Amino acid sequence: xxxxxxxxxxxxxxxxxxxxxxxxxxxxxxxxxxxxxxxxxxxxxxxxxxxxxxxxxxxxxxxxxxxxxxxxxxxxxxxxxxxxxxxxxxxxxxxxxxxxxxxxxxxxxxxxxxxxxxxxxxxxxxxxxxxxxxxxxxxxxxxxxxxxxxxxxxxxxxxxxxxxxxxxxxxxxxxxxxxxxxxxxxxxxxxxxxxxxxxxxxxxxxxxxxxxxxxxxxxxxxxxxxxxxxxxxxxxxxxxxxxxxxxxxxxxxxxxxxxxxxxxxxxxxxxxxxxxxxxxxxxxxxxxxxxxxxxxxxxxxxxxxxxxxxxxxxxxxxxxxxxxxxxxxxxxxxxxxxxxxxxxxxxxxxxxxxxxxxxxxxxxxxxxxxxxxxxxxxxxxxxxxxxxxxxxxxxxxxxxxxxxxxxxxxxxxxxxxxxxxxxxxxxxxxxxxxxxxxxxxxxxxxxxxxxxxxxxxxxxxxxxxxxxxxxxxxxxxxxxxxxxxxxxxxxxxxxxxxxxxxxxxxxxxxxxxxxxxxxxxxxxxxxxxxxxxxxxxxxxxxxxxxxxxxxxxxx
Numbered sequence: 084x085x086x087x088x089x090x091x092x093x094x095x096x097x098x099x100x101x102x103x104x105x106x107x108x109x110x111x112x113x114x115x116x117x118x119x120x121x122x123x124x125x126x127x128x129x130x131x132x133x134x135x136x137x138x139x140x141x142x143x144x145x146x147x148x149x150x151x152x153x154x155x156x157x158x159x160x161x162x163x164x165x166x167x168x169x170x171x172x173x174x175x176x177x178x179x180x181x182x183x184x185x186x187x188x189x190x191x192x193x194x195x196x197x198x199x200x201x202x203x204x205x206x207x208x209x210x211x212x213x214x215x216x217x218x219x220x221x222x223x224x225x226x227x228x229x230x231x232x233x234x235x236x237x238x239x240x241x242x243x244x245x246x247x248x249x250x251x252x253x254x255x256x257x258x259x260x261x262x263x264x265x266x267x268x269x270x271x272x273x274x275x276x277x278x279x280x281x282x283x284x285x286x287x288x289x290x291x292x293x294x295x296x297x298x299x300x301x302x303x304x305x306x307x308x309x310x311x312x313x314x315x316x317x318x319x320x321x322x323x324x325x326x327x328x329x330x331x332x333x334x335x336x337x338x339x340x341x342x343x344x345x346x347x348x349x350x351x352x353x354x355x356x357x358x359x360x361x362x363x364x365x366x367x368x369x370x371x372x373x374x375x376x377x378x379x380x381x382x383x384x385x386x387x388x389x390x391x392x393x394x395x396x397x398x399x400x401x402x403x404x405x406x407x408x409x410x411x412x413x414x415x416x417x418x419x420x421x422x423x424x425x426x427x428x429x430x431x432x433x434x435x436x437x438x439x440x441x442x443x444x445x446x447x448x449x450x451x452x453x454x455x456x457x458x459x460x461x462x463x464x465x466x467x468x469x470x471x472x473x474x475x476x477x478x479x480x481x482x483x484x485x486x487x488x489x490x491x492x493x494x495x496x497x498x499x500x501x502x503x504x505x506x507x508x509x510x511x512x513x514x515x516x517x518x519x520x521x522x523x524x525x526x527x528x529x530x531x532x533x534x535x536x537x538x539x540x541x542x543x544x545x546x547x548x549x550x551x552x553x554x555x556x557x558x559x560x561x562x563x564x565x566x567x568x569x570x571x572x573x574x575x576x577x578x579x580x581x582x583x584x585x586x587x588x589x590x591x592x593x594x595x596x597x598x599x600x601x602x603x604x605x606x607x608x609x610x611x612x613x614x615x616x617x618x619x620x621x622x623x624x625x626x627x628x629x630x631x632x633x634x635x636x637x638x
Contacts, residue, residue, distance in 0.1 A: 185574060498607045508538030
């Protein structure tokens with residue numbers, strides 16, 4: 084355990100670059116982390132088109148889930164009139180959805196860990212197709228309660244599965260961009276779908292919002308059945324699948340205890356001794372290029388479409404992933420911080436969506452369904468601009484910082500990009516609250532919403548990327564904890580909002596949420612300062628939970 088808690092190499096700290104002197108100055112070669120095997124079926128070794136297809140399908144899945152969750156807001160007015168549902172009932176059904184979003188991940192993600200993500204993607208897509216039809220045929224308040232509860236319970240998968248896909252398929256230096264794309268795609272579902280729902284409600288009726296969802300979920304189901312390949316890859320599959328090996332190498336003076344796990348399980352190729360005998364240029368070339376063993380056959384198309392890929396383990400090993408995330412949340416500060424960041428950001432977004440849906444139907448705005456939908460263009464633009472900035476900048480900047488740190492990457496380097504976006508998030512949220520409370524013009528409400536979203540998108544993306552980089556081996560459990568905390572916050576705020584606003588006024592509600600946000604987000608500075616120290620102190624706890632995962636891939 085002493086080597087594992089080496090202060091120089093805690094979990095998450097990896098050599099990301101090899102520095103070289105090319106005669107014109109210092110150059111750097113990217114080291115592929117996590118280390119891929121030499122098996123062509125390893126998702127890290129997939130051809131780029133194959134990776135793009137899988138990520139596109141996973142992103143489409145997330146977009147549709149977020150669209151289904153959020154497209155409801157423009158339908159509240161006509162739905163309430165037709166079915167005689169009051170605003171309190173509609174708000175409470177939305178809150179019930181938030182609550183089941185919190186419950187869904189701990190109950191469902193263990194199936195993805197045990198049987199693979201492909202089967203969960205396919206089955207949940209089929210279920211969402213059926214729920215869309217149920218929503219379109221809603222006749223009573225009980226129907227709508229059921230639609231929200233079951234749909235969101237399944238929808239919780241979108242907040243974890245795509246992160247697991249990113250961790251399985253992409254290297255560390257690519258994850259900032261991939262997470263930024265995910266946040267943008269979620270934004271398309273959360274906001275552009277609301278715009279479309281507004282026009283559909285006006286032109287075709289509110290039920291057609293859900294008939295269109297059924298059509299798209301049907302298309303999604305077909306795409307996943309015939310196009311999505313399982314991304315879970317185990318070392319047992321490597322050992323039994325014709326002796327693939329981890330491409331491993333080290334440098335004189337380097338010691339990364341996390342490499343020891345893979346080196347004990349698999350024969351290293353090339354060995355450390357062979358590498359150290361060569362030049363650093365040879366070493367960097369071996370670590371920056373994917374090596375494929377031509378003797379290992381690629382899976383056939385039919386083999387790729389197998390519905391399940393079962394991980395070994397007893398049922399007790401499977402069931403503990405329902406409660407283990409909460410133990411991780413309580414014992415690993417980095418997971419708790421990222422969960423709270425994501426929770427307060429999404430709680431803000433949920434409160435804003437609910438406030439718009441209810442209060443902009445009233446004077447002085449008197450908006451109809453299409454106008455309510457159009458207000459979602461503001462956060463879409465904000466999220467898009469934030470994504471354009473943070474995706475490439477995050478990956479570029481951490482490579483630059485790693486180069487200055489002798490090629491060593493620390494996950495906390497992401498927070499140097501995180502901190503400058505905090506003022507946009509806070510200023511936009513407060514402005515939005517005061518503008519809506521005081522009946523200011525709708526352009527002010529829209530601009531404030533957009534500024535808040537411009538700050539929120541990078542903060543969400545970077546929090547997720549930090550978690551992927553620092554806690555890669557427990558990412559399924561960690562993201563389950565994050566999703567539960569995030570949706571618990573949203574549930575509390577949405578349930579409390581009508582009475583809260585009636586008691587203190589909307590402006591003070593946003594003041595309180597803003598104060599909570601300031602406290603949570605300001606801890607980013609602390610993690611820049613002491614985050615690595617916390618990873619050292621909790622390394623033994625991390626190892627305990629990493630050893631209890633289904634065939635995690637070590638960095």
